[in-house]
Amino acid sequence: MSFLAALVCALALAAAIEAWGGAARAPFSRRPGDVALRFGAYALLTLFWFCFSWRPWLAANSTVTTVAALVLISRAKRGVIGEPLVFSDFALLPQVPRHPQLYYIPPVTSPRVAGPVLAAVAGIALWYGLEPSLLPAGAARSLAAILALPLGLAALAAAAMRGPLARALARRFPRPDLEADIARIGLPATLIAYALRRPAETAPAAPPAEPALPGDPxxxxxxxxxxxxxxxxxxxxxxxxxxxxxxxxxxxxxxxxxxxxxxxxxxxxxxxxxxxxxxxxxxxxxxxxxxxxxxxxxxxxxxxxxxxxxxxxxxxxxxxxxxxxxxxxxxxxxxxxxxxxxxxxxxxxxxxxxxxxxxxxxxxxxxxxxxxxxxxxxxxxxxxxxxxxxxxxxxxxxxxxxxxxxxxxxxxxxxxxxxxxxxxxxxxxxxxxxxxxxxxxxxxxxxxxxxxxxxxxxxxxxxxxxxxxxxxxxxxxxxxxxxxxxxxxxxx
CATH class of the missing domain: 3.40.720.10 (Alkaline Phosphatase, subunit A)
Structure with a gap:
């Protein structure tokens, strides 16, 4: 029951953050399918964080913090370049520490970054000590649970890129429409859906260039x-x-x-x-x-x-x-x-x-x-x-x-x-x-x-x-x- 209570709280707070935090420029969609996708994404985030601790309230807090961070970053990005956060932005993250001079983000050694990071690590360590784990008793059962949950999430992601689930996702998201999709299903769900659609999408290859006499030398x-x-x-x-x-x-x-x-x-x-x-x-x-x-x-x-x-x-x-x-x-x-x-x-x-x-x-x-x-x-x-x-x-x-x-x-x-x-x-x-x-x-x-x-x-x-x-x-x-x-x- 503690996991269910934590999950409900995470879903409610995440939705409130998106509703009042300005993740979208349009009101929430109330269509049942859109609502299911929105809250399904929050639930997947909670399960993802739960994999690391098996502590439901820590996972719920991590989900709420993640949604808040995504909304804030997306708003800041929209203010500078007029576009919300997109899934491909995460692929660019490795170059930030390699080339920090190209970004307005302070370096990790800055007190503005290092301070909150150290405080968060200390808070998580304290939380680990205060909240009991839901791992089943026994080493074998604990190991099986620790492996089963992330493998299940990975299998779900793989299924979404091929077969019936991929076709259903393609029908729901036939082409990118970023602003409309964020308004319909929320920022986390849009990030997840677009990330799954991109590898599964097959674009027709252009024919090779035909040789011709060169033009200007x-x-x-x-x-x-x-x-x-x-x-x-x-x-x-x-x-x-x-x-x-x-x-x-x-x-x-x-x-x-x-x-x-x-x-x-x-x-x-x-x-x-x-x-x-x-x-x-x-x-x-x-x-x-x-x-x-x-x-x-x-x-x-x-x-x-x-x-x-x-x-x-x-x-x-x-x-x-x-x-x-x-x-x-x-x-x-x-x-x-x-x-x-x-x-x-x-x-x-x-x-x-x-x-x-x-x-x-x-x-x-x-x-x-x-x-x-x-x-x-x-x-x-x-x-x-x-x-x-x-x-x-x-x-x-x-x-x-x-x-x-x-x-x-x-x-x-x-x-x-x-x-x-x-x-x-x-x-x-x-x-x-x-x-x-x-x-x-x-x-x-x-x-x-x-x-x-x-x-x-x-x-x-x-x-x-x-x-x-x-x-x-x-x-x-x-x-x-x-x-x-x-x-x-x-x-x-």
Whole structure:
């Protein structure tokens, strides 16, 4: 009876936290099936924590604490990037202690983190001593119970990814609809359901790229960290934007899949041309879903046409598992953090101007057609006090870095002007600044496409989505490239 009483209390308190804590933007659904899923998720959480202690009230307390933490984190995330917590966020947790400078979270050695953690550990130890365990008497029976409960939960999770239970889950969650599902069944149930749906979902594989004669001998694509026209933030004019508007064959706003974060979503969209709607539950982290296994990606198309394929990124290989993912995307060679050991840094990261110089050096050293994709790092957030000497305001720091991004663009345009080449630059997402909150510009950044050494109409403003830009870039990799036809001056 003590377990049942503890479970009822956990379910009631967890539901109250979600109802009054703002986990969803809409009222609770009262449909019986939705209510069952909501409370079923709370019960699964309780059973999960019960596995570790066999103390019902400790498990109930852990469930309530977990739901409260999920709701608070989700609200904080929504305030910064306009999206609630998603299941794929948990796959990114291992990189937080490895790269703490990339996050606003204090390090584990900070008293703000270490204090509550130590207090929680002490509280749990005390609770273990005060609440009796419900393990059955006898070593054999205790061991059987200790093994049976987690194995049962694991078997339930496995069953949900195949067979009748998986089909029922697919009918209930045919496609991701994050806000609606959180309102219907709650945040914990949505996290669990989406985590189970993603591995069970089978997306049709794109056909491999067909070989063709190479197009422009040099195709350079630069993904600019947190880049938007600074005038949109109230900053001074950027000379590179005037260059873009006067020299680029095409330029405009780029609608990207997220605000303030999730670089991999824009990166994947441009490299594959796949729209978010085609990714199913993999849209939240396409690298987690497919790991770079993209037969029709830009580097694979380029390689099929005789290009050397090169990825350049002045940061650690393990971040976002980029080295592994980019190799699977089809890049022959990677130039990454260790290759920039002596490069000048602006703040904590390798400067964009130095990165641009390395890109031009690779172009000059090429032995044949080259497809080069690069990701900048200088303007990666967070923009915190102490990042730049004499500049503590986040916006001032951002504007300092974006000016260097502009200088890099100008240098690349000048350096490629004597080549027959294509240069594309685009922002991966808007910066997560206090002056640039969710909803700003409808998640749009800026992009430009330059053509050198060949006749080109332009400049033309064509606003695009990130995946449409990826499809546009395919044409630069084969000889019979034709200019895009836009349905209007500002849409493609």
């Amino acid at each position: 040099v195709v350079v694509v630069i993904q600019l960290e947190s880049f938007i026209d600074p005038e949109r933030l109230g900053g001074p004019p950027l000379p590179a934007m005037d260059l873009i508007r006067s020299r680029a064959a095409e330029y405009g706003r780029l609608r990207v899949p997220a605000h303030g974060a999730y670089t991999m979503r824009s990166e994947h969209a441009v490299l594959t041309g796949a729209s978010p709607d085609a990714l199913g539950f993999g849209l939240y982290d396409p690298y987690l879903a497919r790991g770079g296994d993209e037969p029709a990606s830009l580097p694979r198309r380029a390689a099929a046409n005789g290009y050397e394929t090169l990825f350049v990124h002045p940061f650690h290989r393990d971040f976002f598992q980029r080295a592994r993912v980019m190799e699977r995307f089809g890049f022959d060679r990677l130039v990454m953090g260790e290759d920039f050991a002596d490069a000048p840094r602006i703040g904590p990261y390798v400067g964009d101007v130095a990165l641009g110089e390395r890109v031009l050096a690779e172009v000059r050293a090429r032995r044949g057609p080259l497809f080069l994709f690069s990701v900048t790092m200088e303007n990666h957030g967070p923009w915190k006090p102490g990042r730049l000497p004499g500049l503590d305001d986040p916006l001032a720091q951002y504007l300092h870095h974006v000016a260097n991004t502009g200088r890099m663009i100008e240098a690349l345009v000048a350096g490629l002007a004597g080549e027959r080449a294509t240069l594309c630059v685009f922002g991966d997402h808007a910066p997560a600044l206090p002056t640039c909150r969710p909803g700003f510009g409808e998640t749009s950044t800026d992009y430009a496409l330059f053509r050198f050494g060949a006749p080109a109409a332009g400049p033309r403003r064509i606003d695009r989505t990130a995946d449409a830009l990826g499809r546009r870039l395919r044409a630069t990799l084969h000889a019979d490239m034709t200019p895009p036809v836009a349905s209007s001056p500002t849409q493609a």
